[in-house]
Amino acid sequence: MITRFIARRAATLALTLLAASVAIYGALFLAPGDPATLLVGGGKEPSPGLLAQIHREYHLDDPFLEGYWRWLTNMLHGDAGQSLSYQDSVTGLLADRAGNTLFLIGYAALLIVTLGVTLGTLAGLRGGWVETAVTVMATTLMAVPVFVMSVALTWFLAVRLDWLPAYGSGSGFTGRLEHLTLPAVALAASWLAYVAQVTRSAVRAELLSEHVQTARGRGIGERFIIRKHILRNASAPITSISGVAVAGLMAGSSIVEQAFGLNGVGALLIQSAAKQDLAVVQAVALITVVAFAVINTAVDVLTAALDHRVPLGGHA
Template identity: 60%
Template sequence: MSPRFVAARLATLVATVIVSSLAIYGAMFLTPGDPATLLVGGSRDPDPHVLAEVHREYHLDDPFIQGYWHWLSGALHGDFGKSLVYRDTVAHLIGTRAGDTLALVGFAAVLVLTAGTVIGTFAALRGGRTETLATTLTAGAMAVPTFVMSVLLIWLFAVQLPWFPVYGSGEGFTGTLAHLTLPAVALAMTWIGYVAQVTRTAVRAELRAEHVETSRSRGVPERTVVRRHVLHNASGPVLAVSGVGIAGLIATAAVAEQAFGTGGLGALMIEAASKQDMAVVQAVSLIFVVVFVVINTAVDLVSAAFDPRLSGKGTP
């Protein structure tokens, strides 16, 4: 992996975060009227003293770039300001909710990686009706939105078959696992379909590769051929789509959190947006953008390590 490639990816990460943070901060100024009214919850008749305090704390009277820098530099130090709607610091609100989102996304990511790769690999190796059935089911999973899948899972596994709880995040390991199973499945289902489809295509392509046929003609056992050549060479595109899928889980976690009442960051952002609590919305949006971009950059770097051609070192 060339240093130039790494530097380019890191520069892209920084540029994306800066542009996104400018858009997030600037969105508050696009609405008519005083931006301070949004920070106090959009009250129609806010207290002038409160507005003056908000102007001072959030540097709203400063030039745009100067106010943006105060906000961003504070965010870099974990200071996102105060929520006047929740009567608490934004950092504390995020800290109390981040664990639920992390557990949900982590659970869903495990499901995406394991189920997606196993289904795709099994379908490609078996072929025939097995491959057709797997392709049909995964295509169907890709077509169902997360909120529809949430409703279906609640109806089946909480109403018809009361196997899982459907509200809250639970306590303890077993309680958390039981409460997060349905939202994790609902969140992961679409990306399981994507990963399975890409895995199947990549494995099928490697099975027809010339070096695989050469290994077989030399009498190399089929298990060895599959493990050393097929699966190893197919891991590049599978890893890439898996990383994008995990980043996508973060972007859509709010839907599952709201449907199942797990109370994570996504649900917090939706609640704050409904109450026009811009300080919370800005902070959570920035965190989501940073995590999304960091994961995608990490995937690019790992994929380039598996395939040196992606970093410009190999031959095209």
């Protein structure tokens, strides 16, 4: 049954990625006028020779399906084309910046999973003032946009207290850890709060469930009940929301990288979009969609494996 479930999810993933790739490539052709003029920018009338060069380089005169297939197969072989604004291969640009983005997202994901789940579990198990404090904190953090959080952390921890650097990505593991702490906290804050709230609700629901009350009535130890009955049954929704949170970090990373001056993929996307550098925007958009869809599919499979109540053979 689990094999069929995974096969169905894999097929859905493949169709989703195919549709997303068509939309990303086709977005260029939805703009009015000649797409080549969007790639020139600058507000000046481009020369016919330059327009012809762009048409040849991007195969804009080819039929849509032919151009799409060429672009997709090149992407699958690691060739994302050339950047007009940076005069470099898109693959090289992404490779130079991927390390900072992956470190940032990994750092933020670690904060979300460890702190969010821990705080939510404590709030759900203990209740009282602990639950109230966690709920107030989570509600506050969820209401603060990423950019505002970035500015607030920079002013307080970097400028006012001078505890952490506010700009750049540093070098080496220790340097990166120090420089990316503020960006990671800013990126993780709202998702951490969301995970904490979902964890609290899931743990509280299991704590008050009938099977837990029955186990206590039979004299089973509290630690065993928490580990085997409460946390185990609450693990499915916690895993699901944690996966969504980690996938959602990719969208917020662009804002954080710009705010803290990080030389990452997210900042490259914003800069390239401002310069109308099509090849870079298409490549980053496709990579982001692929990563988001793969993570969500993996979370679906893991959630189904953890929760026996998910119907593997039918509609999940």
